[in-house]
Amino acid sequence: MRHLSDGTLRRMQDEPLSTTGAEKDHYQECAACREKAMAIAAEAERAGMLMAVPESGVDTQAALQRLRRDADGSKAYRRTPWNRLAAVFGSGGSRAARPAAALALATAMLVALVATGVAENFVKVFEPQQFQAVQVQPSDLKGLPDLSQFGDMKFTKAPKFTPAADAAAAQAASGLTLKAPSDASVPDRAKGTPQYLTMSQLQASFTFSAAKAQGWATANHKTLPAMPAGLDGSTLTVTAGPGIVAVYGASSDAISRGAGVANQGSSAATRVPASGTADPGAVKPGAPANADPGAGILSGTSIPTMGVVEMTTPVVSSNGASVTAIEDYLLSLPGFPADLAAQIRAIGDPSTTLPIPVPTGQQSHQVDINGAKGLFVGDSTGLGSGVVWTKDGVLYATVGTMTESEVTGVARSLH
Amino acid sequence: MEAEAVGVNVIPARSRQDAAVDDRQRTGNRLPEAFERLFVAEYPRVVAIANRVLANRHEAEEVAQEVFLSFHRHHDPEAHYAAAWLHRAAWHSALNVIRGNRRRVRREEVTAPASDEQVADPQAILEQSEERQMVREAMRRLPKKSSAVLALRYSGLSYAEVASALGVSIGQVGTLLRRAEQRLRTEVTNATP
Numbered sequence: 001m002r003h004l005s006d007g008t009l010r011r012m013q014d015e016p017l018s019t020t021g022a023e024k025d026h027y028q029e030c031a032a033c034r035e036k037a038m039a040i041a042a043e044a045e046r047a048g049m050l051m052a053v054p055e056s057g058v059d060t061q062a063a064l065q066r067l068r069r070d071a072d073g074s075k076a077y078r079r080t081p082w083n084r085l086a087a088v089f090g091s092g093g094s095r096a097a098r099p100a101a102a103l104a105l106a107t108a109m110l111v112a113l114v115a116t117g118v119a120e121n122f123v124k125v126f127e128p129q130q131f132q133a134v135q136v137q138p139s140d141l142k143g144l145p146d147l148s149q150f151g152d153m154k155f156t157k158a159p160k161f162t163p164a165a166d167a168a169a170a171q172a173a174s175g176l177t178l179k180a181p182s183d184a185s186v187p188d189r190a191k192g193t194p195q196y197l198t199m200s201q202l203q204a205s206f207t208f209s210a211a212k213a214q215g216w217a218t219a220n221h222k223t224l225p226a227m228p229a230g231l232d233g234s235t236l237t238v239t240a241g242p243g244i245v246a247v248y249g250a251s252s253d254a255i256s257r258g259a260g261v262a263n264q265g266s267s268a269a270t271r272v273p274a275s276g277t278a279d280p281g282a283v284k285p286g287a288p289a290n291a292d293p294g295a296g297i298l299s300g301t302s303i304p305t306m307g308v309v310e311m312t313t314p315v316v317s318s319n320g321a322s323v324t325a326i327e328d329y330l331l332s333l334p335g336f337p338a339d340l341a342a343q344i345r346a347i348g349d350p351s352t353t354l355p356i357p358v359p360t361g362q363q364s365h366q367v368d369i370n371g372a373k374g375l376f377v378g379d380s381t382g383l384g385s386g387v388v389w390t391k392d393g394v395l396y397a398t399v400g401t402m403t404e405s406e407v408t409g410v411a412r413s414l415h
Numbered sequence: 416m417e418a419e420a421v422g423v424n425v426i427p428a429r430s431r432q433d434a435a436v437d438d439r440q441r442t443g444n445r446l447p448e449a450f451e452r453l454f455v456a457e458y459p460r461v462v463a464i465a466n467r468v469l470a471n472r473h474e475a476e477e478v479a480q481e482v483f484l485s486f487h488r489h490h491d492p493e494a495h496y497a498a499a500w501l502h503r504a505a506w507h508s509a510l511n512v513i514r515g516n517r518r519r520v521r522r523e524e525v526t527a528p529a530s531d532e533q534v535a536d537p538q539a540i541l542e543q544s545e546e547r548q549m550v551r552e553a554m555r556r557l558p559k560k561s562s563a564v565l566a567l568r569y570s571g572l573s574y575a576e577v578a579s580a581l582g583v584s585i586g587q588v589g590t591l592l593r594r595a596e597q598r599l600r601t602e603v604t605n606a607t608p
Contacts, residue, residue, distance in 0.1 A: 009589070
């Protein structure tokens with residue numbers, strides 16, 4: 001066995017029970033490691049003295065009372081699907097989950113923009129054929145306008161997440177032809193039988209309301225841009241899925257829990273009262289924190305090693321406003337970061353290119369996936385990366401705690 | 416008042432409203448239960464983390480208030496990442512304080528020992544205060560990850576909690592900590608006259 005690393009020796013000082021049997025055996029037999037451990041312990045003791053500060057109890061109740069006063073009247077967090085996705089995507093999410101959360105966030109943007117029960121007079125205004133990264137500061141997302149204040153959103157079909165016993169069952173449930181990665185492309189740490197989760201079709205609509213938007217603006221002392229002619233009352237519909245997620249490196253229990261959390265979220269977000277309207281933000285008090293389709297699965301305590309997503313490409317339709325008018329209006333809303341708006345406008349193709357928000361500091365670039373234009377998002381360490389592309393009306397994504405070469409290798413091997 | 420005058424245990428509606436207003440003014444409205452639970456569970460540790468960076472209990476409590484207020488506005492108190500977010504924010508906000516208010520704070524540190532110390536030996540107090548100031552300066556100059564791992568670990572977080580706050584694997588924490596301790600010693604040694 002090789003000598004124990006400095007990190008292992010350091011942790012032995014603080015958490016000796018974390019040491020494995022092999023490490024303990026080596027430590028007992030290796031004078032060099034024991035000598036190094038003594039030096040590390042001495043350094044740690046010195047640091048402990050330097051870092052020491054007078055300890056005394058804090059008055060938590062008094063501090064809480066002060067916070068109650070300070071928070072009085074300030075706007076508290078609201079549990080909307082957008083907020084929860086943004087939280088996973090932003091500083092609250094693990095780095096490994098961010099690329100996948102970016103994809104989920106992009107899908108949420110679609111949902112926020114669009115449609116249900118596509119009527120005859122609905123015209124398809126958006127179907128992603130390629131993807132373009134837009135750099136965002138996670139803090140920017142917190143300032144984004146809440147779309148539910150600018151119209152009425154309805155979910156007519158809640159996506160239902162169901163574990164499938166095997167690939168054949170997943171295909172039967174979704175109607176999709178499952179593509180699997182080659183064994184050679186799957187990293188050793190992700191090898192094994194994957195777990196499958198199917199997602200039923202999602203349908204949602206969003207109807208712009210000038211009166212609701214103005215009510216929000218008046219209450220918040222904001223000045224809104226003029227709503228383009230024809231936008232008031234115009235309805236967008238979005239359909240997405242069905243889909244299959246193949247998860248590598250996760251237990252079946254974890255999949256079942258993920259499906260449960262996601263379904264709780266989608267049912268809470270899509271409860272349709274007798275009147276036929278639903279409030280997507282009306283999540284029950286006490287509902288799980290990660291009650292978003294996608295986010296619930298992605299933000300569990302253990303991140304699976306790899307996931308392969310396959311779903312019918314989302315489509316957005318409109319019964320009135322053009323996609324250009326919609327984009328112009330949304331990007332000019334107060335609170336929408338100017339830099340982000342400029343990046344989205346620069347894409348210049350609102351009908352077929354989906355902007356994927358990428359946190360500053362993460363890498364992104366176009367990659368070729370067997371002739372299809374894909375977008376890679378991730379970091380250089382292999383802590384988290386993903387690729388998304390579409391082909392023949394199906395959206396694919398591979399995500400995981402993998403390096404770029406691994407994640408693109410898996411993507412190119414799907415067959 | 417009116418209730419006292421008539422000597423009965425019935426408070427007129429107007430007085431009840433006044434009492435409610437007084438109570439709100441005194442304590443503020445209660446915050447969501449989940450948030451208050453989180454506050455009670457994490458406030459001492461958030462203060463401890465900020466205090467490891469600032470070496471100033473009063474400033475640490477100010478930072479803790481800001482951190483919780485920001486969390487209250489932007490995050491779900493039941494989010495799985497709540498504790499990790501608070502821990503990281505405590506360190507980061509405290510670091511911003513020493514980076515922004517270095518000159519003012521130095522004056523306060525040297526001239527005013529922390530109020531919760533037992534004043535016994537003025538010379539010892541002065542030396543301790545100077546050493547804390549050196550450590551505080553070192554925390555400001557250290558690479559961010561080194562500063563963070565020191566603040567988090569020495570405020571009592573486990574390796575798993577430090578890993579969660581920093582978004583790294585548990586296996587990396589020992590390495591980061593070892594490196595940070597070496598850097599801290601170098602910084603303090605170099606700063607010692």
